[in-house]
Amino acid sequence: MDRRTRTILVLLTFSLLTLSCSSVSDDEVISQTSNVLILRNANVIDVIAREVSEGVDIVISGESIHEIGSDLNCARYPSAQVIDVEGQYVIPGLIEGHAHITQLPEQSLTIALRKGVVALRDMAGDGYYLRVLKAAVNRGEVIGPDIYFSALLGGQELIMKDTRVKLSTPPEYDLGEAPWARLVDSNSDISQIVLDAKDCGATGIKLYAYLSADVISRVTAEARRSDLKVWAHAVVYPATVEEVVAARVDAISHSSFLLLPEGWSYKDGSRALDISNYDSLGQRRLFQHMVENDVAFDPTLVVNDQMLSSMTDRSGREAMKEAMFRSVQTAYEMGVTIMAGTDMPLPRVENDTLALYRELVLLVTRAKMTPLDALRSATIINAQMLGIDDVIGSVNENKRADMIVLRANPLDDIHNIAKIRFVIKGGRIVN
Numbered sequence: 326m327d328r329r330t331r332t333i334l335v336l337l338t339f340s341l342l343t344l345s346c347s348s349v350s351d352d353e354v355i356s357q358t359s360n361v362l363i364l365r366n367a368n369v370i371d372v373i374a375r376e377v378s379e380g381v382d383i384v385i386s387g388e389s390i391h392e393i394g395s396d397l398n399c400a401r402y403p404s405a406q407v408i409d410v411e412g413q414y415v416i417p418g419l420i421e422g423h424a425h426i427t428q429l430p431e432q433s434l435t436i437a438l439r440k441g442v443v444a445l446r447d448m449a450g451d452g453y454y455l456r457v458l459k460a461a462v463n464r465g466e467v468i469g470p471d472i473y474f475s476a477l478l479g480g481q482e483l484i485m486k487d488t489r490v491k492l493s494t495p496p497e498y499d500l501g502e503a504p505w506a507r508l509v510d511s512n513s514d515i516s517q518i519v520l521d522a523k524d525c526g527a528t529g530i531k532l533y534a535y536l537s538a539d540v541i542s543r544v545t546a547e548a549r550r551s552d553l554k555v556w557a558h559a560v561v562y563p564a565t566v567e568e569v570v571a572a573r574v575d576a577i578s579h580s581s582f583l584l585l586p587e588g589w590s591y592k593d594g595s596r597a598l599d600i601s602n603y604d605s606l607g608q609r610r611l612f613q614h615m616v617e618n619d620v621a622f623d624p625t626l627v628v629n630d631q632m633l634s635s636m637t638d639r640s641g642r643e644a645m646k647e648a649m650f651r652s653v654q655t656a657y658e659m660g661v662t663i664m665a666g667t668d669m670p671l672p673r674v675e676n677d678t679l680a681l682y683r684e685l686v687l688l689v690t691r692a693k694m695t696p697l698d699a700l701r702s703a704t705i706i707n708a709q710m711l712g713i714d715d716v717i718g719s720v721n722e723n724k725r726a727d728m729i730v731l732r733a734n735p736l737d738d739i740h741n742i743a744k745i746r747f748v749i750k751g752g753r754i755v756n
């Protein structure tokens with residue numbers, strides 16, 4: 326190689342390096358110009374390793390995280406768009422563990438995504454619409470979180486009387502026959518009901534109300550065979566929470582149900598909430614069984630907090646809330662897997678706050694979870710509950726590039742979860 330060629334080569338390499346490593350560092354809205362993105366100098370919160378990697382570079386190629394490392398050789402990615410995120414924190418995209426979206430405008434999905442929600446678990450609604458919407462999101466026609474939904478099963482008293490069930494049943498189905506709003510009792514063909522739920526595109530079965538312990542364990546066993554999850558209300562009356570846990574469902578919902586006295590029925594309503602249930606021996610035994618049976622807990626603190634706030638007796642309601650939060654704290658300290666879900670609507674307009682932020686704040690400030698564990702609940706734990714933790718739920722190589730860049734560390738203060746610079750879903754920046 327003569328001197329001139331060498332000089333040209335050196336110059337060329339140098340210019341490639343400076344070109345490819347020059348980065349966007351302003352805080353304005355970023356428009357994506359390349360299929361390869363590099364987030365430079367990121368502080369990555371790894372929710373699986375439970376550690377923060379400081380000042381690393383994340384290479385996103387297409388939909389996936391290609392590489393995470395320090396002192397990355399930019400020349401290997403000459404066409405990459407580089408964004409400097411120095412001093413900022415990268416966390417996985419959030420997963421809303423308890424949503425109901427069928428009554429919401431489509432724009433709610435887009436707003437939720439911009440606020441960091443990359444997937445959600447819908448806990449009962451019109452399954453026909455949910456299936457169509459899920460496919461539209463997957464095709465990129467609707468911009469929003471990925472949708473995973475449940476097929477609801479209930480007894481006669483629920484299915485024939487609940488107006489929400491009527492609303493979710495299209496005219497071509499008799500009440501109780503739609504696969505996602507289904508009547509089940511001890512005489513039902515349970516294996517067919519489970520197959521229908523699977524066929525309608527549901528990820529899990531939701532056991533809601535007026536079901537016996539026997540029906541619950543038969544449905545759960547059948548769902549396992551069809552690779553469907555089983556999600557239950559904590560009390561499915563007449564089945565008790567102990568019986569629901571004994572059936573080894575995947576998760577139970579609603580912390581307020583933990584305050585119900587033994588022998589409670591729906592007729593007693595929430596007036597029967599009993600503060601003495603908090604931290605009782607019975608409750609500790611229940612949490613122990615949840616750990617042993619691998620049953621997760623979806624406490625839905627935001628909706629339950631709001632429900633208790635409507636009680637007129639001020640001191641009574643504060644004591645009740647305290648008991649509820651401390652129940653969740655006890656469950657957490659005893660090692661029960663905690664999900665983060667709100668049972669609240671997604672934001673309708675940009676200025677609405679995301680209920681999931683508040684859920685995380687309550688999990689930390691009232692149920693005394695560490696910010697990292699609360700963050701795990703809203704990411705990798707919820708991903709596990711949906712069976713998608715090999716694809717999303719953490720910022721790791723080869724996973725889908727779903728992440729949030731935050732301007733401040735959520736592990737220092739969980740309120741920082743709302744300080745979003747930008748969101749990435751499937752390798753694309755969401756604006």
Ligand SMILES: [Zn+2]
Binds near residue numbers: 423424425448668
């Ligand atoms: Zn719900």
